[in-house]
Amino acid sequence: MPDVKGVGDGGRWRSKRLGELGSSIFSEVSQWKREAMANGMDVIDLGIGSPDKPPSEAVRNTLAKAALRLDNYMYPAIKSDMPFKETAARWMDHRFGVKCEPAAEMVTLLGSQDGLAHLAMAICDPGDIALLPDPGYPIYTASLALAGVQPVMMPLRAENGYLPDLDAISDEVWRSAKLLLVNYPNNPLSAIADLDFFRRLLKKAEMYDVLIVQDLAYSEMGFDGVVPPSILQVEGAFRYAVEFHSLSKSFNMAGCRIGFLAGNRDAVGALRELKANIDYGAFYPVQEAGIAALREAMENTGYERAGSLYERRRNRFVEALQRIGWEVELPKATMFLWAKLPEMKWGGNWDSRTFSQELLRKAGVVVIPGEAFGQEGKGFVRIALVEDEERLLEAAERIGAFIAE
Template identity: 40%
Template structure:
């Protein structure tokens, strides 16, 4: 038997947050616990039926059973460009400024490979999506952490970044509406980011996966809708959250054509594109009437209000989110984020996500996802109330 030794880049990986949470959940379920899972952001609402019907029809077409286009079908990329024009008033060339992705996670994980050399710096928000630093690690880059603090609206303070880090930086990851804090960025912030990127030659990678989950009719801005954005970066988007298609694995990157080309070059060497039947169904998804999406948002808004009022009534400190389907909640005294999650699971059968799993600056918070019915959320609140 040979000795199997992992590569250093794998040895240095932290356990993937949601895999660890799933193990906690399975252990509790094996003991017969009725777990109310508010941890992972996986929508429980079904994919709209008209999208499913389009998929069924597309699967029957044998032309889709062969290798797909690496960049994505031009009809899919045109649908993305049309959606951006209608939603954000942003013009995109579908041939050079739109790229299909196997979910936005895949593109986010791969983009450092296109632009980061060993020793280069990537500006990474904390708390933030764990794939930002992991993709940087795989490329041999150095993550410089940008703390997201509540007293600054969970926006990074660019003025606090050392000059030498800015000069070595190749990429900056941003994410608004934000996971996990649910913060929304104003136009002025994006303008500041664009000016910084232009000055130091930094590519901005804006993760906009939650732009369509918003409340009280306050629609979030697109980074690409700000003047100069396309000169310095791209935006990642996903159909997962907007259309409840997490398992379908399809998204897109849009923006600066040279950045899109670089990411596309990585992808042509590592994957063979998205199944064309999924792309066909996604064209129909992108044409969905906003009344359907408004109905989905209304469901989340009812859940948001129920959980927010419930947790606030218990005495937990929490901000009411304007977007995403997450509530970023301070843990009570006597706990850190990990022990509080374990305590709630063991004693109340309610599962959240420890803030520290999103980076060191997430410590002191727990994230709850609005991926259960109002009835189950009410039950979760009552269980937490009894326990605390």
């Protein structure tokens, strides 16, 4: 009789591909948190970038009313998602001056991560090459592993403003690449890019016939007057670019799972075709809530962008960190701080994983080790501004006591 491995032992019923999905640090951090809470620790969780505020009252009321309608419980694909896409198209025009054809140049997603996870499968073949940022959001590499696509990493470093050095990429790699992915404003770096960078990027795309994928999940989270642009604002961008948008962070709808992809109709159509074989669309009340959120942003003159809240938190928290001796740069966007490990008073020489684990164990503050995002993240941590200001100040005090030990 053959040896039958037990359930959960990571052997017989686990594919090798799962081991290629990227960092396991997020699950490690969750385990550290559970252990700290089991030991009675009051934990301040600045790890996962999940908004701590709900969507507006108007959005919540729309969702509640729609959820009570009896005709909203069929498969969402049976009802058209055109109302959501048409509203998203109006928002793209309102926000960026970009005109999209909803039917051909947009696809509705269960959050942008849904699209990020599946796009490579829709437009690439096994063995193709894709250019990815390092550091980068983990789903970028995971999506390539699922599709059998080979990643080529583009280091993002401070001396280049955390932009990829496009000229350092060899002609051979450019000619072989199927797609290049960028993310500005950036998670985890909080770096920003302007239209001049996107123009240079699209010039390379045209030269080498490469699809540019821009992840714009943090479009409404610019600080100090920064208004993040869309790559689709560049003339001719629809020939070589697609762009992901999400209502999760900018509209506090992370749990609703709603977003969209806009841009090149061939790539958008390929993702739409793949998703037609995977799911039946976003729950219709969630689509209606998304419509309400986008309309509110366009029509309510007193509407406050999400970035305003995180800018206030950034200001107070960074000031508090600097007071305790941790020199953290002020980010220009997103809900994150990207911080080089502080100097420990006692001369400790920890890596980012050890620092994060000990900070949680001794001070009860959760941060994410930078290596979760790639090789270039070593020696850094990502801190999410997802607690109110008083808790952030308390976290700074705890961190100060920890690094002064």
